[in-house]
Amino acid sequence: MPEQPPYLRVADLLRQRIASQEWKPGDRLPSRTQLARESGGVGENVIRRAQELLISQGILEGRAGSGTYVAEPRERLRVVRSQAREDQGEPPFRADMSALGKRGTWESSTEAKVPAPGPIAARLGISEGDLCVRTAYEFLADGKPVQISTSWEPYGLTGGTLVVLPEGGPHAGKGVVGRMAEIGITVTHAVEQPEPGHANAEEANLLGVQRGALVTRIERTYYSDDGRPVETADIVVSAARCAIVYEVPVSS
Structure with a gap:
């Protein structure tokens, strides 16, 4: 087995010290120089990388000009991806939030007649452009x-x-299902492919997280009853704030 990189070892040590409540939420961590000495004499760059990893995971938070602190615990929403939510006749996000006792709202900006990039065109079964x-x-x-x-719908469809x-x-x-029904298109299912990732600068700004924070x-x-893609979207969720859970129907 390859040896664990030093910054991962230091990150584990910092996690342990936080878990043992040596440092509690809101506490300021010692300087990187001191932490380097306490972590076996590693370089300060190793400490920095370890702290950046824990910041991206929501365990620590950096404050400009002040230092690094143990992050306050955040409520992590359990978002269930479920066909039953689609069948409630309201947008899935609003249904998800209603199930958690929260008010789900959204802001949007639409552009019509945008040429489809190659990957989007492939997902929608149309030609690039x-x-x-x-x-x-x-x-x-x-x-x-x-x-x-970011959602894409073929202009030729709507x-x-x-x-x-x-x-x-x-x-x-x-929502997609309700709107398509208004023009005689029956949406029967959706295919979702989740992948872990790290927030880029724009995503971090919109989600209110650190750049590089973990996201899903x-x-x-979405597909119609004849197998035609009617909408495709790229969704980004803060991993520190939301746990994505899939509910799978089972036929009796």
């Missing part, structure tokens, strides 16, 4: 950011209808 409606979302739980996403704008018109905010990225595509 075909026009799409792109909508960027920021989802909030009781006013706090927990999720962002153009000229009352549902062409996901968040505009008489059917605004109904979900690639989701």
Whole structure:
């Protein structure tokens, strides 16, 4: 087995000291020089990398000009991805938050007739450069950011209808399933592919987390009853604030 990198070993030591309550939430950690001495004489750069890892995991937090502190515990939302939520007749995020006793809201910005990039076109089963409606979302739980996403719908599918704008018109905010039903398209299922990742600068700013913080990225595509992709989205969720749980129906 390869030897564990020094910064991972130091991160484990810091976790242990926090778990033993040597340092409690809100406490300021000793200087990197002192921690380097206490961690077997490693370099301060090793301490910095260990602290950055723990900051990305929500265990520590850095304060500009002040130092590094043990982070206050945050409530971690348990978000259930479930077909039953889709069947409730309201947007899934609002249903998810309602199940947790929270108010789910969102802000959005839509651009119509945006040429589809290659990867998006492949997911939608259209040609690269075909026009799409792109909508960027920021989802909030009781006013706090927990999720962002970018949604793409083929303009050839909804153009000229009352549902062409996901968040505009008489059917605004109904969600993909409800809106597509208004134009005679039955959405039967979605495919989601989750992957772990780290927040880039823009994602960190929107989610209110540190750059490099752990996130869950979900690639989701909705399909109609004839197998046609009708919407695809890239969803980014803060791992420190949300646990993603999948509920799988079982036929009797």
